[in-house]
Amino acid sequence: MVTSLCESPRAINSIYFYDEIGSELFERLCEEETYYLFRTEKSILAKHAQSISDVTGPVSLIELGSGNAEKTTLLVGAYVKAHGQTTYAAIDINHSILKRAAENILSDASDLGFLGIVGTYQTGLLQTKKLTGRKLLVSLGSTIGNLYDGELNNLLLSTSSALSVGDYFLVGVDLDKETGIMEAAYNNQTAILTNFSALQHVNQRFKGNFDLFRFRYMAFYNQSMSRMESYVQAVQEQTVNLRKLNFSFHLAKGEMIRTEIMRKFTLSALNEIFVAYGFRPVQHWTDPENRCAVSLFQLSDEPTKVDSERPV
Template sequence: MTRHHPGTAAVATGNKYEIIGADVPDETLFKGDLLVASLSELPRSVNPIYYYDDTGSLLFERLCNEETYYLFRTERGILAEYAKTIAGITGPVSLIELGSGNAEKTTLLIDAYAGSHGLTSYAAVDINRSILERAAENILSVSSDLNFLGIVGTYQTGLAEIKSLVGPKLLFCLGSTIGNMHDDELDNLLLSARSALAPGDYFLVGIDLDKETKILEAAYNNQTAILTNLCVLEHLNWRFGADFDLFQFRHVAFHNKSLYRMESHLEAMQDQVININKLEFSFQIKKGELIRTEIMRKVEINAFSEMLGGYGFRQVEYWTDPGKRYAVILFKLRES
C-alpha cells in the first residue's frame, strides 16, 4: 500500500504501525442541535451514537457473549471458514476496514491474506485514536506480515483519505454496521465508498439476514441488551446535563416486519418532563410514549445486493452460516 504523495504520512513498514489524523471533536460527533431536533419531532428518536461511551463499549463486548445474541459469533464463524476463499478470489489487495473494534475478526482476514499473498497492508478507519492503537497492538501481536495504518476520522473523512492509496483494495465493513444506518446515512456511506474505490476494487459487507421473529427478538431482549439501551439515557445525562430517570423508562425491542428491521426503543413509564440543561431544552413525554434508539436492518440477500447494485457494486459471492442467519457478501465495483 503506497501513497501518491510521499510528503504525507507513509504506511509503516517492518511490522510497525502509524496513525494519522486528529481525534474527531465531540461536538462533531455529538451534535446537540440534532439531538434537540430528534427529541422534538414525533415519533421521538436518539442517534445510536449515544450507545458509544466507555460503559456502552463494555456492555457491547458483554452482549457479544450472550447466548441469544448470535451475530458476533456467527460472523466470526463465517470468516474463520471462508477467509482464505475470499483472499483467493480477490488476489493480493490492501485491506481497509471501517471501524476496527478489538480486531478479533479482522485478524482472520489478515491471516488469510498474509498466508496466501505474503506481506499485507491494512488500514483501519475509526473515530478514536486509542481504539486504533489497541487494534494495532492486537493485530501485530498475532500477524507478522503486516503494515498497519490507522486513520482517525469519520467514515467519510477516512474514505476520502484512502483515495491516495495506490493499488487494488478490499474495503470491508463487518459487524452488521451497515444495518444500523438510516437510509440517508447508508446513502452517504455507499457514495463515499464508491468514490474512494477504483473500478475492480472489492467491498466486503457483513449483514444480518431477516428471519423468524422469535430469534431476532431474543437477540435484542436479553439482560445485557436491556442495560445497553438504558445506558443511552445515562450518556445523555452526563454529556448534556439531562435528568432522565432510568427507572422511569423500560426497554422495548421488536421486529418491524414491514420495514425488515429490528427496532430498539425506550418507553416512558409515566408522564414526565425531561430537562437537558446544557442544551437549554425541555420536553414533555407521556406515559407509553417511545423514544427510538436504534434500528437494525435484517435483509434478504438478493434485495440487498440489488440495492448496492444501484451504487455500482456487483455481487461476486456470498457466504452464510449453516442456519442461514447471517451473511458475508463480497462485491466488486463495476467499470463506469
C-alpha cells in the same frame, strides 16, 4: 441530535452507543448466548477468509467501524498468509476500542502495516485516500443495518467515491429469519444495559437529565420494515433537558424513544442496494443455517443510479 429527538417517534442516533463503556458492553453482548450475530459471522470468516483473499487477490483493507477487530484478525491473517505484506486501516469513532483493535491485530501478524483512524466513516475514508493499489473496504457486524435510509445513502455514496473501479466492498449482514431468534438476540440483560448506557452517554455529552429509572426497554421485530427496533419507554411523564444544546422536550407516560434499528436483509435486497450504487455482486458466503452473510461486491464502471435526492 435535536432533529431526531423532535421526530415522531423520537429517536437517538446509534452513534451514542459507542463511548468507552458502550463499546465494552457491545463486546459483552457479543458473548450473550442468544446474540448469534458475532459467533455466526466469525464462523463464516473462519471458514472462508482464505477464499475471500483468493477472489480479490492482494489488497489494502479498510474497515468501517472496526470495533475490537477480533473477527477481522481472521481476514487479515488470511491476506498476510496468501499475499505477504498487507496494510489494514481501521476506522472507528471510539478511540479506546481502536487501541484494542491494534492489540488484537498486531498480536500475531508480523507482515502487517496497521493504521488506526479515529473518526466517522466519512472523515476516516478521506484519510485513506493516500493508500495506493487495490482496496477492500470492510464492514462487519451488520453495522450497515444500524443505518437509516439517509445515513446508508450517505455512506454508500462516500464509499463509492472513495474507491476506484475494481476495488471491493466486503459487508457482513444479518439475514431475515424466524422472529423469535431475532427478538431473543436483543432481549437480554446486556442489550438492556447497552441501551441505558447510550442514554447516559447522551446525558454526559449534552449535560442531559435523562433519568434512567424512569424508562423501560423493549425490542421487537418490525416486519413491514424488515428490521428489529429497540426503544426506551417513559414509565412516568417527564421533561428531558439537554442543557448544552439548549433543548428540552416533554415525554408523556408511555412515550417511546427509538434507540436503534437493526435491519435484516435478504441476499437479493442486499444486491439491489449495492447495484444501485455502482457495485456488482461477486459472491455471498453464509453459515449452514443461513443466519448471516458475508458478501463481496466490486465497484463497476456502471454509474451510480442513486443521488442524495433519492436515498435507498
